[in-house]
Structures are given as structure tokens and as C-alpha cells.
Amino acid sequence: MGMRFRILGSGSAGNAALLQTDTSSVLVDAGFSARKLRQMLHEAGTAWEKIDAVFLTHEHGDHAAGVDGLAKHPHVQVFANAATARAVQAKLEHRPAWQIFETGARFRFRDLEVQSFSVPHDAQEPVGFTFASGRDDDLFAPRRSLAWLTDLGHIPQHVKEHLRDVDVVAVESNHCPRLLQADLKRPWSTKQRISGRHGHLSNEGVRELLESVASPRWRHIFLTHLSRDCNSLDAIESVLGTLRSRLSCGFSIVAPGGGTPFYDLA
Numbered sequence: 095m096g097m098r099f100r101i102l103g104s105g106s107a108g109n110a111a112l113l114q115t116d117t118s119s120v121l122v123d124a125g126f127s128a129r130k131l132r133q134m135l136h137e138a139g140t141a142w143e144k145i146d147a148v149f150l151t152h153e154h155g156d157h158a159a160g161v162d163g164l165a166k167h168p169h170v171q172v173f174a175n176a177a178t179a180r181a182v183q184a185k186l187e188h189r190p191a192w193q194i195f196e197t198g199a200r201f202r203f204r205d206l207e208v209q210s211f212s213v214p215h216d217a218q219e220p221v222g223f224t225f226a227s228g229r230d231d232d233l234f235a236p237r238r239s240l241a242w243l244t245d246l247g248h249i250p251q252h253v254k255e256h257l258r259d260v261d262v263v264a265v266e267s268n269h270c271p272r273l274l275q276a277d278l279k280r281p282w283s284t285k286q287r288i289s290g291r292h293g294h295l296s297n298e299g300v301r302e303l304l305e306s307v308a309s310p311r312w313r314h315i316f317l318t319h320l321s322r323d324c325n326s327l328d329a330i331e332s333v334l335g336t337l338r339s340r341l342s343c344g345f346s347i348v349a350p351g352g353g354t355p356f357y358d359l360a
């Protein structure tokens with residue numbers, strides 16, 4: 095199989111992705127109710143019973159709400175750093191099978207090599223992840239890798255380094271600053287939080303990131319966590335401009351609330 099990846103849902107209402115390899119089936123974030131996730135997993139041809147682990151970026155409900163329902167699925171291991179686990183556990187009545195990692199640590203889970211790294215966001219200790227499987231010198235199982243980067247107000251240098259050597263990047267392209275400022279629903283303080291250094295990445299922020307790293311290894315970029323009110327396809331297209339063709343990799347813009355079909359990294 096190699097590695098395959100599918101975004102189950104993306105946006106402020108919830109975020110979760112399914113990553114499968116020969117011997118692992120894991121969720122990256124679980125920001126929907128367990129019931130909703132069950133339905134999403136069913137649509138992806140799998141089920142909670144076949145999920146081995148959940149990896150959490152941070153404690154916000156749109157990334158961690160599904161942990162609440164894991165009382166029914168105690169076999170699912172939940173990977174998080176201590177600060178995130180504490181914040182999620184404080185709202186739970188059951189104790190999931192926590193697997194605590196240190197931010198910045200690289201560790202193995204079955205056939206996955208997992209790397210976490212800190213990101214700037216208004217949560218306890220938010221992280222991004224890269225997941226890799228296989229080896230470059232293995233003809234039949236070459237190394238494949240994915241970066242999951244979401245909920246961050248700006249891009250520190252170390253984050254760029256983690257994106258250089260992956261095949262697939264899923265990165266948030268949260269808002270268009272102009273549409274955010276023009277929005278009538280959100281109070282000023284919320285707009286300040288979203289656009290701040292520990293808020294969410296704008297379309298311009300994504301362009302800067304993609305332009306400055308521009309790795310020849312990239313095969314596909316998923317733009318995720320789009321704001322329904324404060325972003326649009328037109329806004330993203332106008333910011334990305336010709337960058338898409340210059341990067342010569344695939345692009346998917348994930349509609350708010352939507353997901354993607356499986357993307358095969360084999």
C-alpha cells in the first residue's frame with residue numbers, strides 16, 4: 095500500500111485526517127464528535143475498530159473533540175504532548191490511552207516515523223507533525239512522507255525545515271486578511287486573535303511559506319482549515335497566482351466543512 099492519506103473534514107467546525115500504511119491506520123487530529131467521525135470513517139471504508147491511534151496537534155475542540163467518544167474505543171492510543179493531554183483530559187470523564195511525547199521528539203509508531211515540532215498558536219503547546227514510512231533505498235517500499243501543519247499565526251524557520259523533505263504538505267490557508275477585516279460577524283478582538291502572531295495563517299502567509307521552501311520533493315499540497323466567511327477560492331487563487339504552476343506539484347483546496355478522496359503516496 096505504501097502510504098495513503100485522506101482529509102475527513104477541514105475547517106473551523108472540525109479537522110481530522112486519516113493516514114494509512116501497511117501496518118498503521120491513524121487519525122491526525124480528531125476534531126469532530128466520535129459519532130461524526132464514525133460516519134466519516136465508514137465513508138472511507140474503515141471503522142474505529144481499525145484505527146490504532148490518534149495524533150493531536152492541540153486541545154482546541156475543532157482538533158480534539160473526538161477524544162471524548164473514545165471511551166467506547168479504549169484500544170485507540172492517543173498521542174499528545176503533556177500540556178495538550180492535560181488540557182483535553184480536563185474535559186473528559188474517561189481516561190483514554192494517552193501516549194505522551196515531548197515536543198520536538200522523533201519517535202516510531204509501528205511503521206511510522208513521527209516528528210512533532212512546535213507551532214505558534216494560542217493553545218497550551220500546539221504542534222505540527224511529519225509522518226514518514228519506508229526507506230529511500232527500499233525499491234519496494236520507498237520512503238513516503240507527509241506534513242500536517244495547521245493552526246499557526248506565522249511560520250518560524252524551524253517549521254520550514256520540517257517541510258523541506260516531505261512528499262505531501264497539508265497546510266492551513268485560513269483567511270484572506272481583507273475579508274477578515276470586512277467581516278461583520280466577528281468582534282474586533284476575535285479578528286485580532288485570528289490575524290495575530292499566535293492565530294491562524296492567512297493566504298499570504300501560505301504563499302510566503304511555499305515560495306520560500308519550494309521543495310522539489312513536493313508532490314501535492316492540500317490547503318486546509320479555510321474560513322467559511324473570511325476566505326474564498328478567488329482570494330486564494332489571486333494570492334497564489336502563478337506559484338502553483340511554478341511549483342509543479344498538485345494542489346487541492348479543501349472547501350470548509352469538506353474532505354478529500356484518498357491521496358495515494360505509493
Ligand SMILES: [Zn+2]
Nearest residue numbers: 154215217245
Ligand atoms: Zn486552534
Ligand SMILES: [Zn+2]
Nearest residue numbers: 154156157245
Ligand atoms: Zn483549528
